[in-house]
Amino acid sequence: MSGPAEPKKYKNPVLNWIEFRLPIISYFEREYGDYPMPKNCNYFWSFGALATIILVVMIVSGIFLAMNYTPHTDMAFDSVERIMRDVNYGWLLRYIHSNGAAFFFIVIYIHILRGMYYGSYKYPRELNWILGVFIYLLMMATSFLGYTLPWGQMSYWGATVITNLFSAIPIIGEGLKTWLLGDYTVGNATLNRFFALHYVLPFVIFGVVALHVAAVHVHGSNNPAGIDIKSKGDTVTFFPYMLFKDALAVCAFGVLISAVIFFGPNLMAEVDNYIPADPLVTPAHIVPNWYLAPFYAILRAVPDKLGGVLLMFGAIAILFFLPWLDRSKVRSCNYRPMYKWFMMLFFVNFFILGYVGLKPAEGLYLLIARLGLIYYFGFFLIITPFINWIEKPKTLPASISDIYLGMNK
Amino acid sequence: MAEVKNNKRRSFLQLSTISLGAVGTAAFIWPFLKSMNPAEDTLALGSTEVNIADIEEGQGITVKWRGKPVFIRKRTQQEISEAKTVNLEDLKDPAIDDDRVKKDEWLVLVGICTHLGCVPLGQKITDMKGEYNGWYCPCHGSHYDSSGRIRKGPAPTNLAVPPYSFINDTTIKIG
Numbered sequence: 001m002s003g004p005a006e007p008k009k010y011k012n013p014v015l016n017w018i019e020f021r022l023p024i025i026s027y028f029e030r031e032y033g034d035y036p037m038p039k040n041c042n043y044f045w046s047f048g049a050l051a052t053i054i055l056v057v058m059i060v061s062g063i064f065l066a067m068n069y070t071p072h073t074d075m076a077f078d079s080v081e082r083i084m085r086d087v088n089y090g091w092l093l094r095y096i097h098s099n100g101a102a103f104f105f106i107v108i109y110i111h112i113l114r115g116m117y118y119g120s121y122k123y124p125r126e127l128n129w130i131l132g133v134f135i136y137l138l139m140m141a142t143s144f145l146g147y148t149l150p151w152g153q154m155s156y157w158g159a160t161v162i163t164n165l166f167s168a169i170p171i172i173g174e175g176l177k178t179w180l181l182g183d184y185t186v187g188n189a190t191l192n193r194f195f196a197l198h199y200v201l202p203f204v205i206f207g208v209v210a211l212h213v214a215a216v217h218v219h220g221s222n223n224p225a226g227i228d229i230k231s232k233g234d235t236v237t238f239f240p241y242m243l244f245k246d247a248l249a250v251c252a253f254g255v256l257i258s259a260v261i262f263f264g265p266n267l268m269a270e271v272d273n274y275i276p277a278d279p280l281v282t283p284a285h286i287v288p289n290w291y292l293a294p295f296y297a298i299l300r301a302v303p304d305k306l307g308g309v310l311l312m313f314g315a316i317a318i319l320f321f322l323p324w325l326d327r328s329k330v331r332s333c334n335y336r337p338m339y340k341w342f343m344m345l346f347f348v349n350f351f352i353l354g355y356v357g358l359k360p361a362e363g364l365y366l367l368i369a370r371l372g373l374i375y376y377f378g379f380f381l382i383i384t385p386f387i388n389w390i391e392k393p394k395t396l397p398a399s400i401s402d403i404y405l406g407m408n409k
Numbered sequence: 410m411a412e413v414k415n416n417k418r419r420s421f422l423q424l425s426t427i428s429l430g431a432v433g434t435a436a437f438i439w440p441f442l443k444s445m446n447p448a449e450d451t452l453a454l455g456s457t458e459v460n461i462a463d464i465e466e467g468q469g470i471t472v473k474w475r476g477k478p479v480f481i482r483k484r485t486q487q488e489i490s491e492a493k494t495v496n497l498e499d500l501k502d503p504a505i506d507d508d509r510v511k512k513d514e515w516l517v518l519v520g521i522c523t524h525l526g527c528v529p530l531g532q533k534i535t536d537m538k539g540e541y542n543g544w545y546c547p548c549h550g551s552h553y554d555s556s557g558r559i560r561k562g563p564a565p566t567n568l569a570v571p572p573y574s575f576i577n578d579t580t581i582k583i584g
Contacts, residue, residue, distance in 0.1 A: 157527065161548065164526040179442075183451050185476045185526075193445065280471055280478045280520075282528040284547050300549055305524055305565045361549055 031217055036235035037242045038223035040400050044114040045221060045242075046249035047107050052209060053250060054104045059202050061097040062146075065090075069149065071195035073188045076151035077276045095265040101143050102268045103257050105291035108136060116322070117343055119331030120222040126323040128215040131208055133319045138205045140292060140316075145198035147289060148191065152273030157286045159186045159194070165299075168309040185279060225403060226331025227396055234400035285360060293357030294350050298376070300361040301369035311373065318380050325380055328388040335394040342383050349375045456584030458576065461515070469532045471520060474583045478520035478528050479571055480544075481581065484555060489513050491542060492556035502566045506556045509570055517581065518557040519571050522546040524564035529553060544568070 006020045019025040037045075068087050070079040083090035112132070115121055121129035148159040163180055167173040182189030220229060229235055236242070260267060268290060272283045288296045295312050302308035318325075333340040353372040359365040397403045457474045461481060464470055469482035484492070492506040510516055522529050524546065530536040531544035531553075539545030539552035541560045546553075551562030558567040573583045 157548075161525040161527065164524075167526075179446050181447075182445055183447050183476065185521075187451075187476055189448065189451065279476060280473060280528060282530075282546075282548065286527065286548050300563075303563055305563055308563065 031238075032243075033237065033239045035217065035238040036229065036232070037221055037238055038225075038229060038234060038400055039236045039241075040223050040225060040403060041221060041242070042224055043245070043249060044110065044118075045223075046246045047111040047114060048213075048216075049246040050107045050249060050253055051104065051111055052213075054100055054107060055202065055206060055209065058097065058100050058104060059206070061093050061100065062199070062202065064093050065097055066199060069195075071149070071192050073151065073191055073277070076149060076191060080150045091265075092261070095261045098269065099257060099261050099265060101146065102289070102291065103253075103260075104139065105143070107253075108139065109291075112136065113347055115222075116346075117333045117340075118222055118224055119226050119326070119328075119333070121323045122326065122331050123323070124219045125216065125222065128212060129323055130320055131212040131215060133316075135205055135208050135212060136319075137316065138201055138208065142198060142201040142205065143289065143291070145194045145201070148186075148194045149198065150273060151191065151277045153275045153277055153281075153283050154270045154273040154286070156186060156277035156279065157282055158288060159190065161286060163190075165309045165312075168306045170306070222331065223400060224332060224334060225397060225400060226335065227400065230399040231401070287358050290354060290358060293355070294353035295357070297353045297357030297369045298373050300357070301366065301373045311377075315376060318377070322380070322384070325384045327385055328391070328393070330393040330396065335396055336391060337394065338391040339383070339387050342379060342387065345375070346379045349379075456582055459581045459583065460579060461581055462579035466514070468534075471532050472583070474519075474571065479583055480516070480518045480520040480532060480557075480568075482516045482518075482532075484514050484516055488542065488555035492554060495554065495556075495558075499560075501559050504556075504558060504567055509556050509558075509567075511573075511575065515581070516555075516557060517570060517573050517583070519569040520544075521569070522548065522551055522564055523559065523566045523568065524549055524551050524562070529568075 006016060008016060009019060010016050010025065015025050065083065068079065068083050068090060070076060080094070083094055085091075087093075115129065115132070144158070144162060148155045163177055163186065166180060167177045169176060178184060180190075181187070182193060270287060275283075287293070295315055298315050299308045299312040302311055328336065328339070330336055333343050349372050352368065353376065356365045356369045356372065361369065457472060457479075459470075459472050459481060461470075461483070464481065464483045466483050467485045467488075469480055471478050471480055473479070489506075495506075497503045497505065520528050520532070525548060527546050527548035529539075529544035529546040529551070531538040537545045537547075539561075541552050541554035543555045543557060543560075544553040545551070546562065546564065549563050551564035552560050553564075553568055554560050556567075557570075559565070571583055573581055576582050
């Protein structure tokens with residue numbers, strides 16, 4: 001009657017019992033214990049771990065906020081005020097959640113830029129990059145939905161402007177917009193469904209993150225030199241080396257985010273969102289959250305409704321094709337003397353686009369937005385595919401260990 | 410020979426099972442998607458009656474109709490003549506003023522910018538009215554004239570005219 005003998009792999013009998021029935025103990029040992037990390041990874045490689053931790057913090061704080069929030073147009077604003085004034089530590093939960101969202105994007109932007117600079121999107125990690133862009137898209141959708149919930153002026157008019165983007169689509173646009181809103185304007189039906197979707201999407205993100213992490217573990221992490229692992233000597237094990245490095249990064253990050261949550265909780269908030277939503281009055285300046293502002297700048301830089309919408313979505317969609325737009329075999333920008341500077345300029349340009357996205361779309365700001373738009377697409381469509389015709393990459397080190405041998409000479 | 414026959418039957422069964430499953434799933438997706446469209450109570454057409462006796466010449470009021478702002482403006486002679494004398498070739502969305510009003514002095518518009526749905530400024534005397542003495546949308550800089558037609562900026566079409574009728578000289582029914 002008895003099955004095969006249960007192996008005695010671990011000292012702890014409970015672990016053995018579990019391992020025999022579901023081998024998750026050895027899975028975690030393999031993927032988060034002995035997992036080899038390139039030994040030259042710098043602190044930029046901690047931002048994936050940071051992002052995962054913020055995702056968990058966002059989900060937990062969100063669940064507790066939802067216990068006190070009412071998704072109805074008559075009560076939403078007041079229920080948020082009640083959270084702020086009456087619910088025990090409600091202010092803390094809300095400030096963690098609202099600032100957590102902003103910091104989530106800060107961390108994700110650094111994570112994306114790291115991937116771009118060190119060429120982490122290239123063979124064999126293309127699918128990993130695509131999953132990452134999906135996560136970024138889901139994050140933008142989730143943060144937009146969440147921003148509607150407090151039902152202030154910015155919530156209402158932000159939702160109005162963004163859902164109206166869909167009405168730019170010829171023929172089906174108006175119908176699609178009405179279908180998304182469940183009404184002819186942003187109303188109670190809209191608020192209800194936005195709340196439902198805002199609650200569920202983070203769990204979808206969590207699922208895609210699991211795939212994203214599983215995919216990176218197949219071929220291992222990239223590294224600042226952008227060269228493959230040649231031997232065991234090129235690596236350190238995840239535990240304890242990377243785990244403690246990440247832990248230190250989390251501590252530093254915790255200090256930073258706490259400083260904002262406790263001393264400047266409204267630094268990144270819009271004052272107008274403390275005015276209850278009024279469908280008859282549009283605020284003088286509708287501004288998106290800063291983390292969506294670069295795309296908003298692109299939208300407004302185009303003097304045509306459909307054209308602006310297409311370029312805005314195109315600016316995000318083009319990220320999916322980056323692994324195939326870049327024709328260079330060298331991954332890391334450290335070994336690409338020309339592309340490196342264009343890459344830096346791309347970062348600066350993205351930042352400038354974000355800045356003008358928060359300013360009125362006229363005069364000099366409009367001109368800057370248009371120049372920024374041209375560089376954004378020029379970077380992806382001209383510089384990235386064709387620069388290796390004229391660029392001579394530096395000689396790559398033979399192995400990761402060789403980098404350090406050179407240093408001692 | 411018998412084996413080949415069997416294979417054909419097998420692939421036929423596979424194909425029909427998959428198609429039936431796909432059709433069934435698609436059929437069940439429909440009610441879910443349809444549930445997101447406006448509900449019956451939302452669809453029920455509302456109408457609003459507005460007293461316009463107190464509106465002075467050059468003044469405008471904003472009323473709410475089906476959740477949207479509706480602008481009612483009593484135009485001045487100057488505004489009327491501006492609206493009537495525009496060269497149609499200068500318009501992005503050509504329409505003559507006579508088609509947009511029922512009585513020359515009364516202009517009734519849905520006060521939602523056709524670009525991305527903001528409410529244009531111009532209802533209050535202190536508001537910016539834009540370069541064409543009508544309305545100006547602060548969100549993305551669309552200028553409308555004194556007939557609510559788009560003249561400059563990203564909006565593709567003129568401000569919409571809602572269905573309305575004059576019940577008597579001092580009352581408008583919108584809807």
